[in-house]
Amino acid sequence: MTLTQLSTFVLVVRLGSVKAAASALGVSEPAVSQALGALRHHFGDQLVVRGRDGMTLTAGGGRLLGVASQMVALAGEAESAVQSAKGAPERLRVVASSTIAEFVAGPLGDAFSSRSGGVVEVSSGVAATGEMEALLSQRLADLALGPPMDSDPSLGLASTPIFRGRLVVLAAPGGPARGPDGLWQWLVDPSGTDPDSDTSLLLRRLGVSSSRVRVFPNQTAAWEAAAGGAGFAPAVAHLAARQIRRGELRVVDTPATPMEIRWYATTVRPERCSAATRSMSHFLSTPGAMQLLRAPGTGIPPSRFRPPVYVTIWS
Amino acid sequence: MTLTQLSTFVLVVRLGSVKAAASALGVSEPAVSQALGALRHHFGDQLVVRGRDGMTLTAGGGRLLGVASQMVALAGEAESAVQSAKGAPERLRVVASSTIAEFVAGPLGDAFSSRSGGVVEVSSGVAATGEMEALLSQRLADLALGPPMDSDPSLGLASTPIFRGRLVVLAAPGGPARGPDGLWQWLVDPSGTDPDSDTSLLLRRLGVSSSRVRVFPNQTAAWEAAAGGAGFAPAVAHLAARQIRRGELRVVDTPATPMEIRWYATTVRPERCSAATRSMSHFLSTPGAMQLLRAPGTGIPPSRFRPPVYVTIWS
DNA sequence: TGTCGACATAATTGAACCCTTAAGCAGCAG
DNA sequence: CTGCTGCTTAAGGGTTCAATTATGTCGACA
Numbered sequence: 001m002t003l004t005q006l007s008t009f010v011l012v013v014r015l016g017s018v019k020a021a022a023s024a025l026g027v028s029e030p031a032v033s034q035a036l037g038a039l040r041h042h043f044g045d046q047l048v049v050r051g052r053d054g055m056t057l058t059a060g061g062g063r064l065l066g067v068a069s070q071m072v073a074l075a076g077e078a079e080s081a082v083q084s085a086k087g088a089p090e091r092l093r094v095v096a097s098s099t100i101a102e103f104v105a106g107p108l109g110d111a112f113s114s115r116s117g118g119v120v121e122v123s124s125g126v127a128a129t130g131e132m133e134a135l136l137s138q139r140l141a142d143l144a145l146g147p148p149m150d151s152d153p154s155l156g157l158a159s160t161p162i163f164r165g166r167l168v169v170l171a172a173p174g175g176p177a178r179g180p181d182g183l184w185q186w187l188v189d190p191s192g193t194d195p196d197s198d199t200s201l202l203l204r205r206l207g208v209s210s211s212r213v214r215v216f217p218n219q220t221a222a223w224e225a226a227a228g229g230a231g232f233a234p235a236v237a238h239l240a241a242r243q244i245r246r247g248e249l250r251v252v253d254t255p256a257t258p259m260e261i262r263w264y265a266t267t268v269r270p271e272r273c274s275a276a277t278r279s280m281s282h283f284l285s286t287p288g289a290m291q292l293l294r295a296p297g298t299g300i301p302p303s304r305f306r307p308p309v310y311v312t313i314w315s
Numbered sequence: 316m317t318l319t320q321l322s323t324f325v326l327v328v329r330l331g332s333v334k335a336a337a338s339a340l341g342v343s344e345p346a347v348s349q350a351l352g353a354l355r356h357h358f359g360d361q362l363v364v365r366g367r368d369g370m371t372l373t374a375g376g377g378r379l380l381g382v383a384s385q386m387v388a389l390a391g392e393a394e395s396a397v398q399s400a401k402g403a404p405e406r407l408r409v410v411a412s413s414t415i416a417e418f419v420a421g422p423l424g425d426a427f428s429s430r431s432g433g434v435v436e437v438s439s440g441v442a443a444t445g446e447m448e449a450l451l452s453q454r455l456a457d458l459a460l461g462p463p464m465d466s467d468p469s470l471g472l473a474s475t476p477i478f479r480g481r482l483v484v485l486a487a488p489g490g491p492a493r494g495p496d497g498l499w500q501w502l503v504d505p506s507g508t509d510p511d512s513d514t515s516l517l518l519r520r521l522g523v524s525s526s527r528v529r530v531f532p533n534q535t536a537a538w539e540a541a542a543g544g545a546g547f548a549p550a551v552a553h554l555a556a557r558q559i560r561r562g563e564l565r566v567v568d569t570p571a572t573p574m575e576i577r578w579y580a581t582t583v584r585p586e587r588c589s590a591a592t593r594s595m596s597h598f599l600s601t602p603g604a605m606q607l608l609r610a611p612g613t614g615i616p617p618s619r620f621r622p623p624v625y626v627t628i629w630s
Numbered sequence: 631t632g633t634c635g636a637c638a639t640a641a642t643t644g645a646a647c648c649c650t651t652a653a654g655c656a657g658c659a660g
Numbered sequence: 661c662t663g664c665t666g667c668t669t670a671a672g673g674g675t676t677c678a679a680t681t682a683t684g685t686c687g688a689c690a
Contacts, residue, residue: 001318001390001393002317002318002646002647002648003316003317003318004647004648005647005648010454013454014452014454017666017667018666018667018668019665019666019667027648027649027650028649028650028651029666029667029668030649030650030651030652030667030668030669030670031648031649031650032667033667033668033669034647034648034649034668034669035647035648036667036668037668037669038647043393043394043397043398044397045397045400047397050656050657050666050667055667057589058400059400059405060396060397060398060400061397062400062405062589063396063397063399063400064393064396064397065454066396066408066454067389067392067393067396068393069454070385070389071386071389071390071393074382074385074386074389075316075386077382078316078358078379078382078383078386079358081375081378081379081381081382082358082359082360082362082375082376082378082379083358083375084378085360085373085374085375085377085378090374090377093381101532102532102533102536106532137329139325139328139329139380139381139384217416217417217421217533218417218532218533218535218536220533220535220536220539221417221533221535223539224535224538224539224558228557228561242543243539246543274372274377317676317677317678319677319678320677320678332636332637333636333637333638334635334636334637342678342679342680343679343680343681344636344637344638345637345638345639345640345679345680345681345682346678346679346680347637348637348638348639349638349639349677349678349679350677350678351637351638352638352639353677353678365636365637365686365687370637
């Protein structure tokens with residue numbers, strides 16, 4: 001399997017014919033056909049077959065196409081990435097659990113970025129706890145915010161605590177209504193589906209069965225629903241302070257709350273990560289960062305804003 | 316530049332030494348060193364240099380590392396992707412603007428998935444309008460939800476209308492407060508930073524300068540802030556029906572609203588996309604889908620929930 | 631200053647890659 | 661049936677890759 005083979009495969013699919021791909025590449029037809037043949041042999045799949053109008057993909061070919069076109073695109077990017085490294089701001093990639101990403105990763109990144117004078121650019125994304133270790137060790141991310149990570153010492157990760165807070169349960173002041181099946185509903189953000197998250201831990205301690213859990217795309221939406229009386233919503237206390245102060249939500253006592261939680265910043269070992277990563281990791285333990293963690297803004301000026309997610313890898 | 320070269324480069328960085336990488340690969344030291352040399356020559360950059368303890372990355376090497384480790388990971392995935400295509404459910408990748416992704420992409424995907432009897436699996440992600448065409452034509456996504464796309468006929472994309480609605484402006488019932496600089500604040504979701512989105516169009520028509528716009532990570536959070544009196548928030552009318560009915564927000568009259576908007580489903584030309592994609596595209600124009608678009612649930616059962624984003628490409 | 635560990639650089643060989651021309655096959659219009 | 665189009669296979673050659681052994685070079689350290 002070669003990059004050129006993959007790229008001719010992609011081109012054949014894109015153009016719908018071997019002939020067109022050959023002429024586009026400025027080579028003979030057999031050259032293209034042979035590259036295809038090599039891939040077919042390698043994968044043990046026809047990948048593309050002659051169809052009514054042009055070449056059409058097999059199921060396996062469809063899967064390969066997604067992967068292959070990404071690899072080709074990345075190959076092209078590699079050149080420019082290295083070239084543009086001269087003089088370009090360094091990029092720091094932060095992954096966080098959905099709750100942290102929603103409320104604090106952005107402001108923290110912006111604060112660090114502006115404090116560095118613009119030589120560092122921070123972007124953040126969402127990942128499940130179990131994926132963070134892999135992302136860090138594969139250098140797909142520079143810094144992870146969430147639970148501590150030390151399951152596998154050979155990965156060489158180092159976690160430092162950056163925050164202590166309290167997880168509470170919220171509900172509408174009038175009390176929540178029962179769900180359609182007569183049971184209470186629990187309203188959580190996506191971290192509720194992450195078995196290693198604090199939210200999941202809380203739900204387990206309370207003995208909540210998963211059939212009574214509704215997952216919202218973000219924490220704010222879950223609170224919104226809770227304020228409307230749809231059920232109980234777990235929350236990090238200070239993040240919902242405004243909603244509580246305004247009387248939209250109130251704290252409900254449960255046997256498991258308030259539950260103490262801790263957030264950590266994790267990187268690969270300091271000696272093996274970039275200076276910027278070390279610097280941000282250090283910044284996160286300073287009072288300035290602590291202040292942002294405790295009272296983050298609820299909005300981010302658009303000039304600094306970068307959507308947390310750009311292109312997803314589905315394959 | 317070869318995949319094996321890239322993978323040895325990644326290994327050298329990961330292990331911190333040429334020697335260790337050589338022994339891990341079961342080859343001689345020069346073999347590794349030579350692969351490194353080829354990359355160095357190709358990119359015109361040292362990539363890794365001998366440092367105090369182990370090999371350390373140059374700026375360019377850092378950039379390459381991110382790209383390279385993805386390519387290596389994808390190469391590994393390619394094999395299993397093709398193999399697992401036999402008998403595995405087909406995957407449909409939907410990209411949508413942030414507003415649509417937040418409220419309707421999930422329910423639509425789930426509805427189609429269950430209607431197909433589980434042979435199709437739908438996952439959704441967020442993208443800017445300008446990126447959707449490229450994502451579709453590069454087959455990084457199968458279906459895009461948002462504005463129509465026909466800028467470049469050679470890409471072979473086809474859009475069909477699926478929804479008509481009204482964009483309105485919301486504010487707290489008591490009227491919003493002025494911002495710290497004495498001006499009104501406009502509270503938007505990330506699509507406010509997408510120059511081709513309906514939200515941006517509305518802001519332009521109203522002559523709102525970007526300094527008065529605050530971008531929130533999602534639409535619900537923006538409405539939350541608006542309900543607290545932080546400013547004006549654009550919204551697709553029916554999506555905010557609940558908040559309006561509960562009296563948390565009210566519709567504000569402006570010269571540009573209500574503004575008629577249209578959402579489209581875009582795919583590559585029917586004859587060149589998979590049957591599942593065609594089928595979903597057709598489903599989106601049925602009354603059942605229309606009903607979901609008009610009154611989507613606010614939460615998704617966790618069994619069906621898949622986080623919209625998995626791993627981001629930063630490079 | 632000499633030595634040692636570790637990386638870089640020859641010089642070489644076998645294999646793989648990539649292209650070419652020539653020929654073989656399927657499907658389809660007339 | 662014939663001819664045409666378009667994909668595939670076969671055979672051959674130039675180029676690059678990947679691995680080896682041997683040798684050079686750089687930095688740390690006593």
